Every structure is written in C-alpha cells, then in structure tokens.
Amino acid sequence: MIIRRRGPGLPDFPWDSLADHAAKARTHPGGVVDLSVGTPVDPVPAVIQAALSSVADVPGYPTTHGTPELRAAVVAAVERRYGVTGLAPEAVLPTIGSKELVAWLPTLLGVGPGDVVAVPSVAYPTYEVGALMAGATVVRLADGEPPPAGTKLVWLNSPSNPTGRVLSAEQLRAAVAAAREVGAVVASDECYLSLPWGSSPVSVLHPSVVDSFDGVLAVHSLSKSSSLAGYRAGFVAGDPELVAGLLELRKHAGMIVPRPVQEAMRAALEDDEHVAEQRARYLARREVLKPALEAAGFTVSHSEAGLYLWSTRGEDAWETISWLADRGILAAPGTFYGPEGERHVRIALTASDERVAAAVERLRA
Numbered sequence: 580m581i582i583r584r585r586g587p588g589l590p591d592f593p594w595d596s597l598a599d600h601a602a603k604a605r606t607h608p609g610g611v612v613d614l615s616v617g618t619p620v621d622p623v624p625a626v627i628q629a630a631l632s633s634v635a636d637v638p639g640y641p642t643t644h645g646t647p648e649l650r651a652a653v654v655a656a657v658e659r660r661y662g663v664t665g666l667a668p669e670a671v672l673p674t675i676g677s678k679e680l681v682a683w684l685p686t687l688l689g690v691g692p693g694d695v696v697a698v699p700s701v702a703y704p705t706y707e708v709g710a711l712m713a714g715a716t717v718v719r720l721a722d723g724e725p726p727p728a729g730t731k732l733v734w735l736n737s738p739s740n741p742t743g744r745v746l747s748a749e750q751l752r753a754a755v756a757a758a759r760e761v762g763a764v765v766a767s768d769e770c771y772l773s774l775p776w777g778s779s780p781v782s783v784l785h786p787s788v789v790d791s792f793d794g795v796l797a798v799h800s801l802s803k804s805s806s807l808a809g810y811r812a813g814f815v816a817g818d819p820e821l822v823a824g825l826l827e828l829r830k831h832a833g834m835i836v837p838r839p840v841q842e843a844m845r846a847a848l849e850d851d852e853h854v855a856e857q858r859a860r861y862l863a864r865r866e867v868l869k870p871a872l873e874a875a876g877f878t879v880s881h882s883e884a885g886l887y888l889w890s891t892r893g894e895d896a897w898e899t900i901s902w903l904a905d906r907g908i909l910a911a912p913g914t915f916y917g918p919e920g921e922r923h924v925r926i927a928l929t930a931s932d933e934r935v936a937a938a939v940e941r942l943r944a
C-alpha cells in the first residue's frame with residue numbers, strides 16, 4: 580500500500596519523541612503533571628452543552644457555510660470582543676477546529692511546488708506541515724523580516740504559540756504591507772486572542788491594522804476560549820473573495836462542521852461570560868506557576884498572552900525537559916517549534932488547579 584504525498588516527507592510527529600520523558604515523569608509518586616500540550620481540562624460551559632444537544636435530532640446534512648445564525652454570531656462576537664467592524668456574514672466560514680484549516684489552507688489556496696509559505700521563526704508546527712502537504716517551500720521569518728519573492732502565504736500568530744509574544748497593531752500593519760508587496764495572502768492565527776495577561780493583542784482585521792480585508796484572513800478557534808477542543812470548532816473570516824473560494828472547495832470536499840457543533844459555536848459566541856471565567860482560571864494558574872518557575876531558576880520570556888510559559892534555564896531544551904521529568908512534570912521542548920527554540924521549553928497552563936499546585940510544590944522543593 581502506498582500513501583502518496585507531494586513534496587518532501589513530513590517531519591516526525593514531535594510529541595512521539597517525548598515518550599521516554601513521559602514514562603519517567605509518570606513514575607513520580609505524586610503522579611505526572613502533564614503541561615506538554617495545550618488541551619483544555621475544564622468543563623464545557625453548560626450553555627454550550629445545552630445548545631449542542633438542542634439540535635441532536637437533525638438528520639439532514641448541515642451547510643458548509645454554517646447557519647446564518649452562526650455567521651451572525653461570529654460577526655457580532657468579533658466586533659464586541661475584538662473591535663472588528665465591517666465583516667460581512669458571507670465572509671465567515673466555520674471550520675472543523677482550526678488545525679485542519681491551518682493544515683489545508685495552502686492546498687485550498689492553490690499554493691504548490693515552487694511557491695513559498697512564510698512562517699514565524701518559532702511557530703506552531705502545523706504551518707510547516709500544511710506547506711509541505713501542498714508541496715511548497717517553507718521559510719522561517721525573523722521578527723519584522725519581509726517575505727521573499729515567490730511567497731504566496733504568510734502565517735502570523737499573535738498571541739504566539741509557543742512564545743506568548745504579542746504583535747502590536749503597527750507590527751501587524753507592517754507585516755500585512757510586506758505580504759501585499761509580494762502578492763501573498765496573510766493568514767493570522769488568532770486562537771489565543773481572548774487570553775491577554777496585561778498585554779493588548781489585536782486582530783489582523785481590526786481597523787487599526789487594515790483599511791480593507793483584501794488578501795487577509797483571520798483564523799479563530801473556540802478550543803481555548805470556550806474549552807471546546809473536543810467539539811472541533813473554529814472559523815476563518817476576512818477577505819470575501821478568498822472565503823468564497825475556500826467555501827466552494829470545502830463544499831466539494833465535505834469539510835463541514837456538524838450541525839450540533841454549529842449550534843454549540845453559536846451559543847459560545849453569543850456568551851462572553853464563560854470566556855471571562857475561563858480566562859480567570861488560566862490567570863490563577865499562571866499566577867502560581869510563573870513565580871514558582873522563576874524561583875526555581877527559570878526565566879520566562881514573552882508569555883504576555885496565551886496558554887504557555889515560554890521558559891528557559893539557559894541550557895539545552897532537552898536537559899530542561901529531563902530536569903522537569905525527574906520532578907514528574909512534562910513540558911514540550913522549544914525545538915518542536917523551530918531551531919530557535921533550542922534553549923526554551925513550553926509549559927502549558929492547561930492542567931487542573933490541583934495538578935498545577937502539585938507542580939508548584941515540586942518546583943519549590
């Protein structure tokens with residue numbers, strides 16, 4: 580049997596290489612504290628669960644474009660929460676979580692061999708995977724570095740996974756201008772926008788960044804803001820022509836968000852209270868974990884928003900991973916996100932209060 584792929588092979592799935600350290604961490608008498616992945620652990624808000632089950636009895640196919648009510652809820656939520664104005668409901672498209680959109684976007688946009696996809700120097704690995712799946716070439720851009728000629732897609736990610744770095748409106752504006760200069764589409768992954776810690780992250784669609792949505796897409800996820808990773812709920816919005824093109828292809832390919840999930844998304848987007856509550860939970864965990872790491876000799880870089888503490892002990896990332904595993908704590912080495920991450924580890928805030936307290940105790944011992 581042959582599984583054909585265009586272009587060079589994909590990298591090994593990074594988390595597989597953590598297996599030995601995970602095994603060691605699991606032997607800790609107090610159990611493992613797994614801070615290696617950003618998977619939500621808190622309950623799905625009741626208002627969302629109720630919306631999901633309210634349309635459990637819908638036997639027909641859902642629409643790929645999403646219900647009008649869902650798209651209206653997206654338009655209203657991005658205006659209310661992030662000050663984005665002028666977004667038409669037609670220019671909104673629900674996605675099956677955002678990871679599939681990230682992985683397929685280059686292919687759906689027609690990017691292919693000979694084209695370049697630009698990603699941040701330290702970045703969520705799926706940007707690279709999606710470019711490789713399309714057979715394109717990946718370049719990692721340093722801060723403020725313009726994309727080279729031949730670039731067809733530029734990924735931005737503010738607040739960043741893994742660094743928690745936030746780009747200012749001015750930096751985003753410059754990045755959009757540089758992408759437009761070479762005729763590239765800008766896709767801004769904004770899945771951590773609702774989790775600022777004293778910083779002020781801004782959407783790429785905000786009027787302080789763009790005058791028009793031409794060539795610009797914002798990619799959103801409800802996984803983190805609404806603890807909905809299990810539902811697979813996201814959306815892409817922005818340039819109406821690009822969104823129409825994506826819709827057409829996704830209709831052909833059956834990339835459809837299930838109807839109950841569409842309803843759950845609508846409810847989640849209409850309610851800001853649970854988003855604030857979830858943020859407060861992560862803030863409380865951050866407020867104990869960050870000082871405990873610092874007291875244990877770590878320096879936490881950036882991390883001014885989002886779900887991660889981008890931390891270093893000034894040594895090779897794998898040494899730090901081993902040091903943490905000795906204490907029953909599992910983190911992700913910065914090398915998962917690019918060569919520049921070689922001296923950092925990414926420590927997630929996505930564990931229960933009890934597990935975070937256990938980590939704090941072990942770091943202080």
Ligand SMILES: Cc1ncc(COP(=O)(O)O)c(C=O)c1O
Binds near residue numbers: 768770802
């Ligand atoms: C930067 C970034 N983009 C996208 C995703 C994918 O999220 P989901 O597929 O759950 O929407 C993640 C998940 O951790 C992420 O960190």
